[in-house]
Amino acid sequence: xxxIVSTVKISFRALRVNKMRSALTMLGIIIGVGAVIAMLAxxxxxxxxxxxxxxxxxxxxxxxxxGTTTAGGVRMGSGTxxxxxLADAEAILKESxxxxxxxxxxxxxxxxxxxxxxxxxxxxxxxxxxxNVRDWPLASGRSFTQQDVKSATKVCLLGQTxxxxxxxxxxxxxxxxxxxxxxxxxxxxxxxxxxSPQGQDQDDTIYVPVTTAQKKLFGTTFPGMVRTIMVxxxxxxxxxxxEKQVNELLRQRHRIGPKQDNDFTVRNLTQFMQAQxxxxxxxxxxxxxxxxxxxxxxxxGIMNIMLVSVTERTREIGIRMAIGAKTWDIRLQFIIEAxxxxxxxxxxGIIAGISASEIISALAGWATVVSPFAILTAxxxxxxxxxxxxxYPAYKASLLDPIxxxxxx
Amino acid sequence: MPLIETHEIIKIYRLGDIELKALARVSFAIEKGExxxxxxxxxxxxxxxxxILGCLDKPTSGQYLLEGIDxxxxxxxxxxxIRNKKIGFVFQGxxxxxxxxxxxxxxxxxxxxxxxxxxxxxxxxxxxESVGLEGRGDHHPNQLSGGQQQRxxxxxxxxxxxxxxxxxxxxxxxxxxxxxxxxDLFLKLNNESNITVILVTHENNIAAYSKRIIKFLDGSIVSxxxxxxx
Numbered sequence: 054x055x056x057i058v059s060t061v062k063i064s065f066r067a068l069r070v071n072k073m074r075s076a077l078t079m080l081g082i083i084i085g086v087g088a089v090i091a092m093l094a095x096x097x098x099x100x101x102x103x104x105x106x107x108x109x110x111x112x113x114x115x116x117x118x119x120g121t122t123t124a125g126g127v128r129m130g131s132g133t134x135x136x137x138x139l140a141d142a143e144a145i146l147k148e149s150x151x152x153x154x155x156x157x158x159x160x161x162x163x164x165x166x167x168x169x170x171x172x173x174x175x176x177x178x179x180x181x182x183x184x185n186v187r188d189w190p191l192a193s194g195r196s197f198t199q200q201d202v203k204s205a206t207k208v209c210l211l212g213q214t215x216x217x218x219x220x221x222x223x224x225x226x227x228x229x230x231x232x233x234x235x236x237x238x239x240x241x242x243x244x245x246x247x248x249s250p251q252g253q254d255q256d257d258t259i260y261v262p263v264t265t266a267q268k269k270l271f272g273t274t275f276p277g278m279v280r281t282i283m284v285x286x287x288x289x290x291x292x293x294x295x296e297k298q299v300n301e302l303l304r305q306r307h308r309i310g311p312k313q314d315n316d317f318t319v320r321n322l323t324q325f326m327q328a329q330x331x332x333x334x335x336x337x338x339x340x341x342x343x344x345x346x347x348x349x350x351x352x353x354g355i356m357n358i359m360l361v362s363v364t365e366r367t368r369e370i371g372i373r374m375a376i377g378a379k380t381w382d383i384r385l386q387f388i389i390e391a392x393x394x395x396x397x398x399x400x401x402g403i404i405a406g407i408s409a410s411e412i413i414s415a416l417a418g419w420a421t422v423v424s425p426f427a428i429l430t431a432x433x434x435x436x437x438x439x440x441x442x443x444x445y446p447a448y449k450a451s452l453l454d455p456i457x458x459x460x461x462x
Numbered sequence: 463m464p465l466i467e468t469h470e471i472i473k474i475y476r477l478g479d480i481e482l483k484a485l486a487r488v489s490f491a492i493e494k495g496e497x498x499x500x501x502x503x504x505x506x507x508x509x510x511x512x513x514i515l516g517c518l519d520k521p522t523s524g525q526y527l528l529e530g531i532d533x534x535x536x537x538x539x540x541x542x543x544i545r546n547k548k549i550g551f552v553f554q555g556x557x558x559x560x561x562x563x564x565x566x567x568x569x570x571x572x573x574x575x576x577x578x579x580x581x582x583x584x585x586x587x588x589x590x591e592s593v594g595l596e597g598r599g600d601h602h603p604n605q606l607s608g609g610q611q612q613r614x615x616x617x618x619x620x621x622x623x624x625x626x627x628x629x630x631x632x633x634x635x636x637x638x639x640x641x642x643x644x645x646d647l648f649l650k651l652n653n654e655s656n657i658t659v660i661l662v663t664h665e666n667n668i669a670a671y672s673k674r675i676i677k678f679l680d681g682s683i684v685s686x687x688x689x690x691x692x
Contacts, residue, residue, distance in 0.1 A: 059573055070561060372557045375518060376618070377546020377574040379539040455518050459557065 057389075064390040067362070075394060078358045082398025082438065083405055085348030086431045090406025092344040093427040095413060096337025098420035103330045106249065107323065111187035113292050114322040115284040115299060117141075136316045138277040139263060141306060142180070145284060148302055151295035153287045156183035157263050157279040161271040165259065166231040167219040174215050176232060176259045178266020178279075184243075186285040194226045194241030197262050205264035210241040213256040233270055237261065289323070296321060345434070351398065352438035359391050359446035370450050371458025384447040391443020392436065399435030403428055463530050464491035465625065465658055466515065471524035473510050473681075484510040485521070486681040494625065495656045497649070499669035502678030508662050509630065511678065515660065516549055516628045517541045529625075546574050550619025552629040552661075556611040558603040564590060564614045565599035571622045589617040593647060609640035616647060620657075627651070629661035633668055645671045 068075040119136040142157035159178040164171055181196050183189070197208050209232070216225050225239045246255040267273050286295035296319055303317055363370070370383060410421040473485040485507045492498055502508045513519035514526060517533055526533045528548060536544065545551075550571075558567045568586040577585070590599055593613040603611055612632060619627050629648070633641035649671055651657045661672070669675050677685040 056573060056576070056579070059579065066561065368557070369559055372559060373570070373574075374542065375516075375545060375551050375557075376571045377542050377622075379542045379574065382574055456513055459518075459553070 057385075060386055060389050061393070063386060064393050067366075067390060068393060071362075074358060078354050078394050079398035079401065081351030081354035082348065082395050082435055083351075083402040085345070085351040085438075086399050086402025086435050087405035087409055088344035088347050089341055089431050089434070090403055090423060090427055091409040091413065091421075092340035093337060094406070094410035094421040094423045095419060096333065096340050097422040097424055097427070098410075098414070100330055100333040100337060101422050102420050103326060103333055107326045107330070110249070110322065110326070111189070111285065112323055113286040113289055113295075114186065115286065115292070115296055116320045116322050117282040117284065117299065117303070118318050118320065119280070119316065120318070135274050135278050135280075136307060137279050137282055138275075139267075139279055140277055141303060142279065142282045144306060145282065145299055145302060146182070149284075149295060149298035151286050151291035151298055152284055154182040154185045154285045156180055156186040156283045156285075158183075158281045158283060159263055159266045159271060159273070159279045161266070163233050163270065165215065165219065166234075167225075167228065170219045172215060172218040174212075174257050174259055176209075176261060176266065176270060178261050178263040178270065180263055182285075183260060183283070186283050189246060190244045192242045192244045193224075194239070196241055197260075202262040202264050205268050206262060207235060207237045207265060207269070208240045208262065209237045210243055210260040211239055212243050212258040213245045214254055215257060215259055216242055232259065232261070235269055292321065292323060348434060348438060352395070352442040355391050355394055355439060356442035356445060358394075359387060359443055360449070362390070363387065363446045363450040367453060367458045367461040370453050371455050371461065374453070374455035375459060380451045383451040384444075387447035387450050388440060388443045391446070392439040395435045395439025395443075396432075399432050402435065403431055406431070464527075465494040465496075465529060466492040467527040468514075469525040469527075471511075471514060471521045471526060473507070473514065473519070474522045484681055485514075487524070488681075488683060489524075490676070490683060490686065492658060492660065494658055495652070496658055496660075497652045497671070497673045498658075498660045499672035499675045500660065500662045500678065501664070501669055501675060506678040507681040508678045510681075512628060512630055512660070512662050516551060517544050542574075546571055547622055548624055548626060550616075550622070550624040550627045552612070552615050552619050552627060552632045554631040554634040556603070556608070556615045556635070558611055558614055558618075560603055563600050563602055564595065564606070564617075567603070567614055568618045568621050570618060575622060585621055586617070589621040590614070592620065593617045607640075608636050609643060612636065612640075612644055613647065616644075616651075620651070624657075626658045626660065629659065631662055631664070633663070633665070641668065 117137060137157070139157050142155045145152055146155040156179050160175055162173060163176045164173050180202050181198060184191065184196055191210070192213070194210070196210065197206065201208055209230070211219075211225055219225070219230060220228070225242060228239050229236045230239060231237070243256070243260070249255055261270070263279065267277070284295060284299060286292040299319055300315070304315065307316055309315060373383065407423050410423055413419060414421040468491075469489050471485055471488040472483070475482040475484055488511060500508045500512065510519065514521050517528075520534065528544065533541070533544065559570070565583065565586045568589050569582040572582045572585065587599060590596060593616050595610060595613050595617070598606065598610065603614070606614065616627075627648070632648075633644055636644060645668060648659050648661070652659050661668070663669050672689070674686070674688045676683055
């Protein structure tokens with residue numbers, strides 16, 4: 054069998070003879086591989102952003118909102134009927150086995166003042182369970198306690214954006230701020246959380262005990278009312294049973310008859326996000342598949358050029374055969390030539406694809422992630438394309454009749 | 463045992479419905495160390511015969527024994543192996559690879575015989591020396607004269623220590639002075655290395671270098687004379 058190193062050398066020489074032609078042939082592969090890499094980078098970036106948001110939002114979440122989706126044939130907007138109470142939240146935590154934590158929410162917008170600084174922000178009344186529900190740790194200080202909730206203490210936790218706007222570089226712990234002109238003690242600062250996928254600044258918030266919000270800040274239509282209740286299931290597997298238990302429990306507590314519609318809605322946030330993540334993955338695959346069509350076209354370009362090359366070098370093939378080249382010696386020579394074209398094109402395509410995704414994220418502002426998996430796959434595929442489309446010309450070359458080939462002008 | 467032996471070789475070409483008989487029952491033998499010239503007009507079958515002797519073509523019927531081996535039963539790759547190890551070809555048009563140095567051209571047969579790169583270069587340089595072209599290993603064919611190109615081709619034919627050289631009108635593209643030099647080189651190889659030389663030629667003065675002249679006409683041998691060299 055022919056020496057591989059020598060064959061590679063011979064192939065490089067043959068490709069150098071027609072530099073322009075070799076470069077143009079490679080361009081097909083470069084565009085193909087580049088497109089695959091860039092498309093996968095865009096898709097992977099999008100799905101990674103979603104999964105990052107899931108982990109930021111807190112996982113295995115249910116959100117209960119009041120109001121009905123349909124009431125006696127007339128559909129109302131959700132939240133139109135204030136029906137949820139703090140007691141509902143406490144009952145869910147006590148009675149649903151699949152639930153690990155609960156956080157009722159009563160929120161509003163308020164002007165916040167510290168010294169000469171003031172800032173308008175969302176004030177969220179909730180329970181200590183909130184930090185666990187949203188997987189949101191404290192950066193410093195302490196959280197408020199059940200005791201704080203019970204006695205409606207005027208304490209608060211600040212989000213990073215609020216801290217920056219009111220305190221600058223100062224340590225806010227132990228300071229007093231005024232929310233709607235009431236003095237609150239800052240007892241803790243929340244860790245930075247960043248933006249939600251909708252572009253909201255999640256750090257622009259203040260947490261206070263829910264009872265404080267009810268009695269002192271926003272008031273309620275009836276005692277104990279809350280806007281929403283967030284529920285965290287024990288695990289992803291428990292999410293469905295948690296949803297069922299919450300539904301049953303609330304129907305019971307709200308005295309809803311078997312034929313009546315719910316006066317609340319349970320939304321499965323995690324499931325929603327996971328579905329979105331799944332659809333992004335499908336989109337990634339689709340983009341990759343479309344891009345690989347151009348890789349296929351590049352491969353056909355290689356086959357085309359190799360067929361031309363075999364015809365042009367018929368005489369050379371004849372000489373090699375006369376001198377003792379066997380079937381596979383000839384085949385290998387042309388397959389290796391095609392392989393070199395496609396692999397060099399593949400490497401250049403990877404570089405082009407990485408640059409393209411950098412440009413896309415710079416211009417369009419999309420997060421792009423070039424995964425090592427995408428690079429390996431693209432490189433492997435360009436090699437396969439070379440072998441696949443190089444084989445037929447090589448096969449054709451190896452079947453030439455040496456006498457005819459030697460006579461070829 | 464003769465080096466080459468043929469029995470009743472027939473070669474028929476089919477061109478559509480027409481059958482063309484290129485060789486009709488050719489039987490002959492060549493011993494090791496002979497210097498044979500094959501002559502005959504165009505279409506007499508001498509090139510077909512050379513192609514069969516060179517294992518580039520197979521007879522329609524008949525037997526061809528090379529060193530006692532029946533070549534007829536070998537497949538494509540086995541024939542390539544025989545061409546590689548037993549036969550050195552010298553063509554009228556030299557048939558060197560363009561854009562490839564003299565040494566690399568000479569190395570070619572060894573490339574298909576699994577020699578290491580070092581050994582290939584060593585033997586190629588020795589073969590280049592034996593045809594009187596030392597120092598021109600780096601030259602490409604287009605930088606060499608016709609005679610020099612033919613010497614490179616002869617070195618390529620020699621390098622695998624093949625016992626037979628088949629030369630198809632080796633001086634056809636050369637002037638008379640260069641032709642004489644090339645023929646002297648064949649004579650030297652025949653005398654000093656005992657290499658069997660079989661050459662096809664039109665020209666009587668080229669055939670005159672040989673020790674035996676076989677004449678073809680219409681696909682058959684019409685004369686076969688051994689000559690005592692003066």
